[in-house]
Amino acid sequence: AQSVTQLDSQVPVFEEAPVELRCNYSSSVSVYLFWYVQYPNQGLQLLLKYLSGSTLVESINGFEAEFNKSQTSFHLRKPSVHISDTAEYFCAVSEAAGNKLTFGGGTRVLVKP
């Protein structure tokens, strides 16, 4: 069975500083990888996803994530965060042969001025 581990439950960071959120997964088959973001008091929304091709994927608001198959990781980075990036971020995995998403425990990012 697949599982997803987000190593940091909370990440405080100053505005304009870089941030990295770590995500590792375990699966014996091919996977698709997702990052979702949940702003306060809202539902989740897709930030970016890796399906195939280039291992580096980017979002429209400056986040990027790199798929590393050998390390079974899909870490999320942003070189310079804004106050508006304060949110909880969830890594998720779906197996190529399945039709369900498995979510990590989430990482809460608090951007300080």
Added chain:
Amino acid sequence: DAGITQSPRYKITETGRQVTLMCHQTWSHSYMFWYRQDLGHGLRLIYYSAAADITDKGEVSDGYVVSRSKTENFPLTLESATRSQTSVYFCASSPSGARTDTQYFGPGTRLTVL
């Protein structure tokens, strides 16, 4: 364009009562999902549905019942609520399944069982 809506947004109930959480989507997406969100556990799948009248269990389905008589609606019922079912519940939909599709989430229902 309403998208996906959930009602009620907040609910307080007592142990042993039956509670139904509603989910409605306007996109005619085939797949719909129910998750619960608990601190430290992320989101865990309760039930999902591939189409009207087709439902299947997720990893935490005990104590929950779903139905899907119409494509756009996917209600979740707690037959006899327990305190351990206090949680935030999210409904989601996707066009054709979770493998590569984006899931679109509702705003959530915060349920408290006293």
